[in-house]
Amino acid sequence: MSDYQTYDLGDVRLQRGATLRACKLAYKTFGTLNPAKDNAIVYPTWYSGQHYDNEWLVGPGKALDPARYFIIIPNMLGNGLSSSPSNTPEPYDGPRFPQVTACDNVRAQHRLVTEKFGIRTLPLVTGWSMGALQTFHWGALYPDMVQRIAPFCGSAKCSRHNVVFLEGVKAALTADAAWNEGWYGSAKPARGLRAMARVYAGWGFSQAFYREELDLKTLGYSSLEDFLVSFWEGFFLPKDANNLLAMLWTWQNGDISDNELYRGDLKKALGAITAKAYVMPGATDLYFPPEDSQFEVAHMPNATFVPIPSIWGHFAGGPGTSPKDVDFVDQKLRDLLAR
C-alpha cells in the first residue's frame, strides 16, 4: 500500500556505458492533469530525499497548488525507491550499481512525462539542491518544452569546491571497515554513516545558524550534541550506504553540458536555457554559494538572480525546515508562475 507509483522504463542505456535493466522510476503525483495537458510541474528529489520529503512545498493555497497544477515528483535514481543499489537484482546490485548521471535521470523523467502522461509542455520545473541540478538539466536538455525553471540551492554543474566537500563526506563513510567496499550485506556501516552525518553537519547550516543557536532556539534540540545525534546521525543512519554513494557520484558528476548536445561547453548549455528562470541560492549556503548562481544567471538569457535572504545555509531551501524561507520560496514560485 505505497503512496507512490512506478513507471517501468525497460532497459536504459546510461551515459557512462552500462545498461540499467528493467529500470524503475518511482513517482508521486498531486492534482489532476487537465485536458490540454499543460498544467504539469516536475519537482525532482534531492540527495537521499524521497518524494514525501518534497511535499512541504505542495498544498492548497501554495504556489504548487494541486487544485491548479498536476505536480509530478520523480524519485532520483539511487534514492532507494527508483532503481537503486539497494533494490536492483544481481548482478548490478549494491556497489555494482552503475554510474548514473543527472542527465540519465532527467531523460528517464522525460520519458515518464511524455510517454506515460503525454505531456508536451511544462509550465515549471523546480527543485532543491540535487533537485536544482535536475531542474537545470530539464532547462538545458528540453528548452522547447520547459517554460520556466526555479532551481534553488543548487547548481548547473558541481563546482570544484563542492566536489571536495563531497570527497570528505565519502571518505568519512568509507573509512569504516564495515563498509567493506560496499559488500556490507545486512550489517550496515553504522560508524561510517554517523561519521558522514557529522561531517555534513558543519556544511548543511551556516556559521551564523550555529552562532544564533537556531538548532536549539528554533528547531528545539536540547544541546548541540543532541542536534548532531538526533538530527544528523538520525538522518543518515536509516539510509543505505551504497545508495548514498551512488547519488554522491551523480552529484559530483553533475554537469548540464556533459552530453552530446553541449560537449562540455557550460556557457553554451546555460545559454540554451530559454525558460524564464529564477535561480535562487541560499545567501549563506556553504556548498552552493551565491557567486556560482550569479555566474549561471549571467549566461542564461531569461534568468533572474534571486538569493534567499537566510542564515539557514543550505537548508534555506528545504526541506521545509525553516518556515520563513519556505514562505520566501513559495512566494517566488508564485511570482515566476505569474510571469
Place this chain on the structure above:
Amino acid sequence: MSDYQTYDLGDVRLQRGATLRACKLAYKTFGTLNPAKDNAIVYPTWYSGQHYDNEWLVGPGKALDPARYFIIIPNMLGNGLSSSPSNTPEPYDGPRFPQVTACDNVRAQHRLVTEKFGIRTLPLVTGWSMGALQTFHWGALYPDMVQRIAPFCGSAKCSRHNVVFLEGVKAALTADAAWNEGWYGSAKPARGLRAMARVYAGWGFSQAFYREELDLKTLGYSSLEDFLVSFWEGFFLPKDANNLLAMLWTWQNGDISDNELYRGDLKKALGAITAKAYVMPGATDLYFPPEDSQFEVAHMPNATFVPIPSIWGHFAGGPGTSPKDVDFVDQKLRDLLAR
C-alpha cells in the same frame, strides 16, 4: 641534534584535573634577548604544526626580525615535540594523555618566558589559528605583561560551528577501526587519517580558491585529486592520531574566559585584554569567519579589526602558503609594533 630546546616544567596540574608529570615544553628561539629583556615576542604554534612551521614569518627584514627581537616559538602541548600522547610514558601515554586546555598551554609558556628567561614584558604575542587562540589567552591571562597581540585566523573562544566542523574531522579519523580507540600501536589508522585530510580539504581553502583553481595555478598541483592526495593526505598521514585528537580537544575547548579569572564571562575576558590588538581574520575563512572577530573587537578596549583580503580561506594566515597574504600579515605586524 635537534634545532630546538626543551624546558622541564616538572609536574603540571592541569585545568581539568589531571597532572602532567615531568611536563616538557619544546621551543625554539631566534635573535637575542636584550639586557633590558624587553624585546621578546611569543609566537605559539597551530593545530598539528611544529616550531619550524612558524618560521615563514620570521627573518631579516621582516616584522619579526631576529636582529631586533628575541622571538620564542613554543610548541603546543600535544604537537609531538612538547609533551604529547606520542612521547609521554605510561600510564599517561596515547589515548590516556590528559585533557590540556589552551589556558594550560599559555600558563606553561608563561613559566618558560618568566622562569627561564626572566622576561617581564612582551612587546608582542602573535599566532595563526590555534596560535591565535593562545595569543588571545596571553592577552586575557597576562594583561599587564603583554603590550600588543596580533591573533590571525583564530578566535578567543571556539565557536559552535567550529566545534561542529571539528566533530566531522574527528568522526572521519575515528571511523577507521584501525584507530582502535587510540590503541593502534605501531599500525597507524591510515585510512582514518586520509579521510580526515579529505574532510579538512573543503574547509581549509575557500570556495573561491577552488573556483579559481589556485591549487593548480598557484600551488602547482597537477589535478584536484593530486592536491587532495599530495597536499592534504600527505599533510596528515605522518602525524600521530592521538596527538591530533588531543590538540583537537584543546581547540574545541578553547575559551579565554573558561578559568577562575573570568568564570565563563567571555565579554569580561575580552574586555580585560588591554593590549593594543590587531585581530586579523581571513576574509574568506570558513571556520573562523570575520563576524566572530568583529564580535571580539567590539568587546576589546584597544583592538582593531584587520581582515586579510584574500580568497585563500583559512590559509590566508599561514603557513606561508600564499605569498601575497604573507606580505599583508607581515606589514600589519610592522604597523602594530610601531604603535
